[in-house]
Amino acid sequence: MWTVRRIITVVTGGVGVLLIARGVWGGVWPLSIQLIAGIFLVILAALRWRYIK
Numbered sequence: 135m136w137t138v139r140r141i142i143t144v145v146t147g148g149v150g151v152l153l154i155a156r157g158v159w160g161g162v163w164p165l166s167i168q169l170i171a172g173i174f175l176v177i178l179a180a181l182r183w184r185y186i187k
Contacts, residue, residue, distance in 0.1 A: 143182045150175030 150172045157169025 137186075139182070139186050143179050143186065146175050146182070147179030150179060 153168045153172030153175065155172075157166045157172055160166075
């Protein structure tokens with residue numbers, strides 16, 4: 135059964151992916167805040183997923 139931490143991690147990763155998609159929509163350059171925030175959220179979700187006990 136999934137715990138609240140895993141659910142929050144999956145939601146964080148999903149929002150990150152959506153922000154990356156939105157940031158890339160108009161082109162990668164110039165870097166947008168959405169793209170940077172999306173990358174940060176995906177990295178954060180990956181680290182949380184790896185170290186959840």
